[in-house]
Amino acid sequence: MEMNQCGTSRITGVRFAVYPMTDRFVDVIKGALQETDTSKVWMETDDVTTCIRGKTVHVFDAAKAVFLHAAKTGEHVVFNGTFSIGCPGDNDADVYLAENDTPANEESLQAVYQETASHFALYPMGRDDYMQVIADACSTAEDLGVFSGGVHYASRLDGDGKDVFTALERIFTDASKEDGAHVTMTAAISANSPSKKGGGK
């Protein structure tokens, strides 16, 4: 069994949707969900969004897998969602905290390369120094080679979808590492857009 790096049972969640801009959107979404290994998370879909809850590593892994399996169809697909941890209004319901930290979808995604463009925004709640946390997040994205500069209300990331998810997971983990920290992070991640690249530096 893997070493459990998470000292507490803090629950991470994401509420998101994957939007395939095609008449085949139902098939693309259903196919992506079927190809995603969700055995290490709790997941529920309603008519507006999907919610995944569990350990940070598995929540990011499952969300990434749903998006990339949809995007690899070649259709214009966008992931749009909000990651959260530590909300004081949260409870222990509807969660699966897997015993180990091995991402369930890492192997099946190994061969998937997908160019993406995204905007993300970090919201560290209930603290005065949140602008510093946001600045640190941009440095992290820059270190990881996916940062493309700021736009109004967000920062732009460009690169392979897996590298972008790696950066987002690192940023989210760093921002929420203090005991009891409540952090949310939005991300819109676009694949196969017919529009030309905009924004960034």
Place this chain on the structure above:
Amino acid sequence: MEMNQCGTSRITGVRFAVYPMTDRFVDVIKGALQETDTSKVWMETDDVTTCIRGKTVHVFDAAKAVFLHAAKTGEHVVFNGTFSIGCPGDNDADVYLAENDTPANEESLQAVYQETASHFALYPMGRDDYMQVIADACSTAEDLGVFSGGVHYASRLDGDGKDVFTALERIFTDASKEDGAHVTMTAAISANSPSKKGGGK
């Protein structure tokens, strides 16, 4: 000229996208943008999202118009975005603060009725009492007849798209009324979904 109800020149913004789940997505988006009167806001679209900046009333009016003009095509269309005000990192660039408060798109939207289902989340930044602000937001939605209960990380709203935007604008305005308040609010608003209604009460 209308009475200007806004005592300051605080800038509201939204970064959003409208996702039409159809092969015709480019036409649906272009048509919706053409039908929207953007004369009272600043607007810029890149390959990931669209940003609108201006007075609160006009930002909500323009965002609502883009969404409803896309949704009235009958296609499954989702609005997904984040409204913001008071970000300490913001500047005065790229904004148009119209002199009056008459929504430019109210008349053209009068005949548009569109059933919607949505999830929204409010993030009052840099303050300890933010959970109370969120509770007040749910009461407001309930008073306005569109509240359908909580889900993990969000609250659900159901009803006519115009009523839902009215509630979101009221909630955002109430939460940001204190001088210098920094507030963000996410919303995913779905129209013409083939999925059956889920969540809520």
